[in-house]
Amino acid sequence: MLKFDEELFLRLVEKEGLQFRGQIEEIVDTISKKGYSNIFMIGAGGTIAMMYPYEYILKSNSTIDVHAEIAAEFLVMNHKHFSKDSVCIFASVSGTTKETLEAAEFCKEKGATTIALVAEPDTPLTKMVDYCITTGSEKHSFDTFFMLLYMFVFRFMYNRNEFPQYEQFTKEVSLLPRAILSAVKAFDKKAEEFAIKHKDTDYHMMVGSGNLWGNTYSYAMCILEEMQWIHAKSIHAAEFFHGTLEMVVEDTSVILLKGEDETRPLMDRVERFAEKITKQLTIIDTKDFAMEGISEEFRKHFAVSINWSVLSRISVYLERERNHSLDLRRYYRKMEY
Incomplete structure (x- = not known):
């Protein structure tokens, strides 16, 4: 297939991507135990678009209060649901997207819990948030991010006693x-x-x-x-x-x-x-x-x-x-x- 390295895809998405399950569960379990009021999924361009499926999944399968917001608009809108008790999830391939960095900094300053998915290591976003999953390569980054987001949102639902099928689901994520x-x-x-x-x-x-x-x-x-x-x-x-x-x-x-x-x-x-x-x-x-x-x-x-x-x-x-x-x-x- 044109410009598709099967071996590289399986290494990055299957082998390396799936290794983050334990880390994600630990992050979500810690946040769930502490307590939170809602989840904000924040991005710009392709990364806010990436959040929309998971906003839909949560809205149609969970009572968790969720908001997918465009970073630049979020910064100026004075969102009344946002607070120090919010969980804010970001994604950026480069870790340098201007609007995403500004939104992450804003959320951190307000005391909210911040999580980021970033492809490139040692970039500004990786150092700014409370929890970061760094995949290490921009190749197939969206495929990997999608998979990691499944693990995040369904673990949040599981911890809320809204998704008892979690173990079977995560087995199928590996497929x-x-x-x-x-x-x-x-x-x-x-x-x-x-x-x-x-x-x-x-x-x-x-x-x-x-x-x-x-x-x-x-x-x-x-x-x-x-x-x-x-x-x-x-x-x-x-x-x-x-x-x-x-x-x-x-x-x-x-x-x-x-x-x-x-x-x-x-x-x-x-x-x-x-x-x-x-x-x-x-x-x-x-x-x-x-x-x-x-x-x-x-x-x-x-x-x-x-x-x-x-x-x-x-x-x-x-x-x-x-x-x-x-x-x-x-x-x-x-x-x-």
Whole structure:
């Protein structure tokens, strides 16, 4: 597969990523024993998008009060639910994201408990928070972060007596890297075909819902717009029929990210509409992937990781077909703004 080192993936995500389970449990158990009022999941760009699935999971499976907040807005909004008793979770690949650092410093000064997931070691964010999981490599960092966040949020639920299936769930987390690898291999040809077909397409609608809304938002903005300079719009399936549907015509590229949670009927409704109008409908459905060893009840949660991994295959083929490096930027970290 183009730009995919299977051995490296398994080492970083399976072997090294899973080793943090004990550390995460110790962190969560210590916080739970001390007591906390709520959880804030804070990020910027791709990392706030990464938090949205876990906000959804907590809101739909737990009574824990949870807030996913964009770092820059959080700093100015005077959030009335935030206090010294809040638990604040951050993520940053580089450990240097300006808004995330400012938010972490703010939370620390207010006495809140701070946790960070960081890829690069010995960076500002790693030194700023109370607890830090440092994965050590930016390669496959999102795959690893997603997996670590499962461990965090479900441990918090378990300690609240809201998730008795925790032991079985964490056993299946250990199967997730292999399930991701299987999905990537199964989807690779389709990813290449999509990139060849759409290398000159100048606008995409991306539709998602539930725990895949964050991936939808992130892929449209951080990959198609930031990394490929392609016009894109992320649309929540629940809102699609309140405006965006009027922009769909015969040649509109509509990409549906279908998961397996409670919001799937919302995606089915968009699909029924779109297939009547456009000839450029792409459906990426996690139900198409085996996820060997994963229980039916947990598939909906792991759909987040599976979806992100297969989308990443589209990225590398778009990069090749469009001769546009995923690392190319006009402005981001190139100038002051």
